[in-house]
Amino acid sequence: MNHTTNRYVISVLIADRPGILRDITSTVTNLGANIDGIRQTVVAGYFTVMLTATLPAQFCASDVQQNMLRSFPSGDASITVVPYDFTHAREKGIKERYMVTLTGDDHAGILQAVTNFFAERQINIEDWNVEFNGQHITHVGQISVPALLDVHQVQTEFRHLAQKLQLKAGMQHEYIFRAISEVGPIRSLLGQNQPRNRR
Amino acid sequence: MINTQDVLSTVRMLEEENLDVRTVTMGINLTDCAGSSMNIICEKVYEKICRKAANLVRVCNELTARYGVPVVNKRLAISPASLLLGGYGRQDAVALAKALDRAAAEVHVDLIGGYTALVHKGMIPAEQTLIESMPEALSSTQRVCASISVGSTKAGMNVDAIQLAAKTILQIADASTETLGFAAAKLVIFVNIPEDNPFMAGAYLGAGEPETVINVGVSGPGVVKRAVERLLEAHPSATLDEISDEIKHTAFRVTRTGELIGREVASRLAVPFGVVDLSLAPTPRIGDSIGEIYQTMGILKLGAPGTTAAVALLNDAVKKGGSFASSSVGGLSGAFIPVMEDHALAKAVEEGTLTLEKLEAMTAVCSVGLDMILLPGDTPWTTLCGMIMDEAAIGIINRKTTALRLIPVPGKQTGAFVDYGGLFGSGTVTSVACPNGNEAFVRRGGHVPAPIQSLNN
Numbered sequence: 001m002n003h004t005t006n007r008y009v010i011s012v013l014i015a016d017r018p019g020i021l022r023d024i025t026s027t028v029t030n031l032g033a034n035i036d037g038i039r040q041t042v043v044a045g046y047f048t049v050m051l052t053a054t055l056p057a058q059f060c061a062s063d064v065q066q067n068m069l070r071s072f073p074s075g076d077a078s079i080t081v082v083p084y085d086f087t088h089a090r091e092k093g094i095k096e097r098y099m100v101t102l103t104g105d106d107h108a109g110i111l112q113a114v115t116n117f118f119a120e121r122q123i124n125i126e127d128w129n130v131e132f133n134g135q136h137i138t139h140v141g142q143i144s145v146p147a148l149l150d151v152h153q154v155q156t157e158f159r160h161l162a163q164k165l166q167l168k169a170g171m172q173h174e175y176i177f178r179a180i181s182e183v184g185p186i187r188s189l190l191g192q193n194q195p196r197n198r199r
Numbered sequence: 200m201i202n203t204q205d206v207l208s209t210v211r212m213l214e215e216e217n218l219d220v221r222t223v224t225m226g227i228n229l230t231d232c233a234g235s236s237m238n239i240i241c242e243k244v245y246e247k248i249c250r251k252a253a254n255l256v257r258v259c260n261e262l263t264a265r266y267g268v269p270v271v272n273k274r275l276a277i278s279p280a281s282l283l284l285g286g287y288g289r290q291d292a293v294a295l296a297k298a299l300d301r302a303a304a305e306v307h308v309d310l311i312g313g314y315t316a317l318v319h320k321g322m323i324p325a326e327q328t329l330i331e332s333m334p335e336a337l338s339s340t341q342r343v344c345a346s347i348s349v350g351s352t353k354a355g356m357n358v359d360a361i362q363l364a365a366k367t368i369l370q371i372a373d374a375s376t377e378t379l380g381f382a383a384a385k386l387v388i389f390v391n392i393p394e395d396n397p398f399m400a401g402a403y404l405g406a407g408e409p410e411t412v413i414n415v416g417v418s419g420p421g422v423v424k425r426a427v428e429r430l431l432e433a434h435p436s437a438t439l440d441e442i443s444d445e446i447k448h449t450a451f452r453v454t455r456t457g458e459l460i461g462r463e464v465a466s467r468l469a470v471p472f473g474v475v476d477l478s479l480a481p482t483p484r485i486g487d488s489i490g491e492i493y494q495t496m497g498i499l500k501l502g503a504p505g506t507t508a509a510v511a512l513l514n515d516a517v518k519k520g521g522s523f524a525s526s527s528v529g530g531l532s533g534a535f536i537p538v539m540e541d542h543a544l545a546k547a548v549e550e551g552t553l554t555l556e557k558l559e560a561m562t563a564v565c566s567v568g569l570d571m572i573l574l575p576g577d578t579p580w581t582t583l584c585g586m587i588m589d590e591a592a593i594g595i596i597n598r599k600t601t602a603l604r605l606i607p608v609p610g611k612q613t614g615a616f617v618d619y620g621g622l623f624g625s626g627t628v629t630s631v632a633c634p635n636g637n638e639a640f641v642r643r644g645g646h647v648p649a650p651i652q653s654l655n656n
Contacts, residue, residue, distance in 0.1 A: 152264040172267035
């Protein structure tokens, strides 16, 4: 950010239909914005998107919101625009990303127990997705674990929690999933891409 | 975030299909442990192994927790022990083997390979000493594994060395009568021996390798079998090229897992990473069998016509998938067919559908040779010699590694059941269709010249 631009965080929640993302990005872009981060998903028929955009300084948050609301004249969109707070983006200690899976039969209280488990250990949930297949559910989450925590202990306790919830749990470092799913060199995944000294 | 289906598929491979890393093997060069007496050499060898490999098992266990991928075996491979035996006798060699065994136990590895003699073109006294010490060395140690290189495409076949190896196998078996010749399972006879093979019993650290290095052997049979099963459940009439494609993609994922673990172990121990060996190595566990893959593909009776083609298809697909996955592929890199270590192969031998002659044909298109074969205890050395020469010929002419682990079981005849337990498995004593009639040929000794294929410059 500099004195000629401002960065905003924009979220939109609306019943899903084709063309929503086009309408949102067109509105923001027409204000002269550069969209520099976006995450969109559809949950149970509802479209939701969160994006960050850098706009010319002449536009404030309410300008952006009003323009966005005009794009959805039916009035069924819930739109929030807030200035981007750079202090929130600062890294707080070294963390490692792990993937978490929970599978089994659905019942009330699973998410509360799991989110409580991670919050108590200062483990941040970065992403969480639940798929329903009848009564069977599959939770897949991405968490960041402070480096000082003993991961083996966390894994053991997490499996114990899952057992109490009558679910099957997994928790592995994200590298194993990326190694198997991506085609780039393993050494670059591990940050070992520095060129060797040549004589 | 990573695609949910990719995450679940990886979790399934880990939890239901036996995806693991079969071995992380640290290579250690011991040539700087030479000394003025065998006591000094043994002290230096013990100290160096304990220093270099002190944290190998701990790091592997940490990564098992981090990734959820078990590292099943942690092993060591040393530079050929014969290089430390110049001027020493047989008892000195045994003392060296015992020092290696103590060091391996101290750092909690499963096995240590490299009690090795490279005699494919000729034999120096130290190598002869080492080979002659093997009966006592292998029967009086727990973890020491040995190998003898008796030929190569470049050098031809050293038949004098093969004669000595054949006689030595019988002596090793006799020296371990109380364990039904188990010590012979720790000796591999090679042609075109790889210098970076992480798998036992044939691992050793070659002359062109780094001072210390991490090589990795991947998992595989269980994962590959389930992948083929899933394909056939979804598409019962899948063609062989579709099966090949499925195996190739699975081999890619298995290889990536191996390289990830290997590179991180190497990085944490501050040693170079060497290679991923793509070999599909079975265990006696049901669901972790190479033979079951062939059965899933449609060879219901292993040994039936078509079995060799199935081996070739599997071996080729594994190599293609693995070589795309990693630029650091080495070792043997193919499909193993160790009879005792694979319950489906062992059962086929027991039932008589899979004969030694058919196994020999299969070895022409996969990565090793007659592996973990139980033979009658009274098998003549000339029969063993002929078997080794036949396998050597396949390897030398086809420019590939072939190897033999032959176990003449003292006091047992064809049809007897033998169980070594653990990863070494169990099986039935079998014998070649024609065990004699070759004596005049193999007794001639000498050297089978390098084939015309060696002149490729």
